[in-house]
């Protein structure tokens with residue numbers, strides 16, 4: 058692996074994505090076993106799904122109580138009915154909150170006018186799970202998002218809408234707007250755990266790790282965080 062310009066820890070490259078999924082699931086389970094009251098930031102999409110499956114499996118096996126865990130979703134589409142099949146709130150309820158027995162009062166989701174104060178009132182996010190978009194977005198902080206950005210409404214980038222088109226049954230059904238935590242909100246989480254898998258992420262992961270840190274590729278800001286772990290599989294790491 059060549060040396061990267063700029064700050065940030067070296068990524069952990071795994072042969073199979075399941076190795077990263079198991080490692081992160083075990084870290085989260087250990088945190089919950091140790092402290093019970095843990096605040097977790099949740100990403101949605103294809104990247105973290107295996108982590109949530111593994112957490113649910115381990116939790117059932119080891120009978121761990123997630124009842125005091127609180128969660129904050131990273132983002133949500135706007136202009137969809139609240140219970141639409143493709144809301145991220147529903148996605149995380151089905152894959153995370155329901156299997157783990159986390160009540161809806163503890164499962165915070167945008168859109169919300171006071172999301173930042175809800176996060177503060179919960180004591181801040183202990184561990185934030187993140188995937189990375191093909192354009193370098195984190196949550197829906199699309200290219201151009203600044204280091205200081207906070208929870209807000211955003212216009213989705215063309216690639217983000219294209220990537221969602223299959224799930225929505227066509228590009229015309231994909232919303233144009235979303236609400237997202239900001240870059241500053243994300244960087245305040247005490248631990249950042251980032252995953253990127255597969256050949257679709259190869260070009261962007263090279264830029265995330267090697268480009269100058271800045272709004273053009275918002276995920277470059279992750280390199281400034283003090284407790285960042287980034288897992289890549291061999292395919293995503295092919296050009297690093």
Ligand code: F6R
Pocket residue numbers: 099100101102103104105131132145187188189190191194195196197
């Ligand atoms: C989703 C989110 C997005 C995704 C990113 C990667 O809550 O915040 O930033 O993490 O678009 O998506 P996948 O994992 O589907 O490749």
